[in-house]
Amino acid sequence: MADWNPALYTRFEDERTRPAAELLARVPLDTPRLAYDLGCGPGNSTALIAARFPDAEVIGLDSSPAMLESARARLPGLTFAQADAASWVPDRAPDLIYANAVLQWLPDHATLLPRLFGLLAPGGVLAVQMPDNLAEPTHRLMREVASADTWAAAIGDPAVAGRLGRMLEPAGYYDLLAPSAAEVDVWRTAHHHRMADAAAIVDWVSATGLRPFLEPLDPEERTGFLAAYARAIDGAYPCRSDGRRLLAFPRVFIVARRAA
């Protein structure tokens, strides 16, 4: 897949930073020494971690060079490095592994989450937030539009492009971590984001979930796909009483602490 677009991603930065802050607020640590921000993106979550834990060594990791460049420009005092969360192993055992809106891109959560949890120092915390929106109209309609003859050959199986079958139920994440954790807190929140119009919803997902659908298309196909998708979104998200649209965006949060 081509590299990420930090400018498009940060267009909805307030909305994207809110769950990052809510996840961090639930981390039961006072003075971690070493904290990793997995999938740090343009550094918005890394900045939050550094502000809450000013004495910690905070390191942001991402697989995207463009995102890392954007993060370094924004936070020149912090360390950023390229890494793939699926295989990453830290030099020293961290007190906090924080993974906001990244693990949903990776397969095999039943192995991945216990592996990350096992990397922690005693008393350490794994904090994870993942969008859980594959059943929402935004994502269902990507798959529906992609299954039309016009684009099916280029995009392939919409279930693959749409990353179906990776996410577990919230209780499934509890089951994975509870036997080896001192404490596991799991919750699922759907924020209802107020969007100016249907096009804003298309822009939002263009920076993330829509990328695997758009990448294989040539520019002309892309325009056609986006037009068909925008029509579908317009129908699925009706105008509210003030003329705006509400984008319900469910997310799963997991905070697991190792025994000290």
Next chain:
Amino acid sequence: MADWNPALYTRFEDERTRPAAELLARVPLDTPRLAYDLGCGPGNSTALIAARFPDAEVIGLDSSPAMLESARARLPGLTFAQADAASWVPDRAPDLIYANAVLQWLPDHATLLPRLFGLLAPGGVLAVQMPDNLAEPTHRLMREVASADTWAAAIGDPAVAGRLGRMLEPAGYYDLLAPSAAEVDVWRTAHHHRMADAAAIVDWVSATGLRPFLEPLDPEERTGFLAAYARAIDGAYPCRSDGRRLLAFPRVFIVARRAA
């Protein structure tokens, strides 16, 4: 209905206070002068409001004399008064009307919420949290057990005891308030509370949602009803990997601000 039981209600105080704190954290006010805590119960939420806004006049209201007595004993420095949120009208326009886990007991939200919002001073905030768990196994099974011949005569229509049909979709609350508000924030969160066993889940709802089902029964019927309900709960909430049960508890949050 008989009066509430503050001791039973506060048995799960940590879990019940968490949504109260999360609601308060989203209130976009710095120095409100007058704040009302509608349905203050034993005062756990009133204490949070007073701690966040130490210069505000904070008044707790509840319809239950037992809850008010418990709140006064806990917070002797604050004012508590008996009132029914459905008809309450303040002397002066408040800057904050905070209603945590109370409006779900009242009918006609389409009238009630705009009425409360209309009572605010300019720039004021209405902050509401309501359990949205009537479709959860806890509440579905209350209605199922109540429909058995043994108890149907005493309890009557389970849909009435179960308060079906009062809650709107989250977007419905947005629609009610958005046209007259400067800002409306709506979200829905399901915490997954870790419970020791099925009996703990029964205890939890015994203090709240189960009350209209238990009140009409004589002591012997109550014992039988609770036994049948406990069996149903035991089946609906399987043991997790650590032997505990997870109680998914969805709640709707609404924060609406008037233009200054």
